[in-house]
Amino acid sequence: MKLPSSLRPKKRYVCFVMHCDERATRSEVIRALWREILNFLGEQGTSKLNFWLMDFDEEQGRGFFRVAHDRVGELKGCLALVSEIDEKRVSFEVLGVSGTVDALKKKFFADREVVIEDREIELQGKKMRAVQEFDGCVDALPEDRELLARLRRERLTYVGLMKEDLKSP
């Protein structure tokens, strides 16, 4: 039964972007977030959040949550605690908060251009394979064993560089 509008809880919509080397599905994100929030706040604390993942674009890694208007800070704090989803290293960045879905989508759901490439590059004498490029950033797959070990330790797929790193001697 719907509550009368004066008794309905006030909501806010929190837009986020999930940074990850590989894509995660909507169900993986939901599972990871609920687990993290329940573990940190407990069942009683989570119930006060009135939290729900409303939309998630798997291509862009962008989405938004619904949360109680006075619990936005707690949600932001919990998002800072999420570091992996199914053994893939991730981080969640809160882009902004809005009272309506339309305003949120207009402001935060702009497309990001990613160029997929496959070329050999060299950084500090180490050979790598550049895999994708966006906003002046280059993601590369190294061949060096030490770098591969570091990637495994951090549960990452790519080494992160900038275009300027490739220009400098």
Added chain:
Amino acid sequence: MRYLDLHTHSLLSCGVDTPLRMQYHAKRLGIEIGLCDGVDAGNGVFIKAGSSKEFIKALEKWRGRAGYIIIEGKNEKVAKAAFTKRGVDIVTLPGIESGWAFDAVAARKAKEMNVAVELGLDRLIQSYRMHRTRVIAGIRSCLRLKRKYGFEIVVTTGACCRYGLRKGDQVFELLRLLDFSEEEARSAMFEVPSTVLESGKSQILEGVKIKS
């Protein structure tokens, strides 16, 4: 919310991304970072020593060269030596696996020698369930000691890759959930780290303080 994260690593030490890429991500998140690669003056250095001798050797090597010095507080003897030596800026809070706890004696020494204590959020982020509850209990205990003895706390992420960095307002909200007051959170996130960075820049020569 302004945030200066003094403990991050790039490819030049034990990280995965280049310094430029780490700076790009930090700028995107609206935060500032200090890289602990120990490569040149102005950057910080993270010293992980197995014994007091090793620690003293490393400190003598880097004192006056590095912008700021962070000592790993895992080993009790090294941590206690760090609180007695000039030139140490920050000591990390020992973890529950280290076998010793940051106590009132260490707190008093930290205040006396003006050494800040580092709360590494990476330990909190990467722990789970029971381990995490003990980490949180350790953080709260450190906060109680800070309120009583007045030493400074610095909050860092220990990020070794672009995904280890965190936005300022998310760190602020996390600290509020850990019972930091607004003032304490702001001080640990930006004011104290800025002071550490500035005092390092002005003390480039051994024993000589340059007035900027």
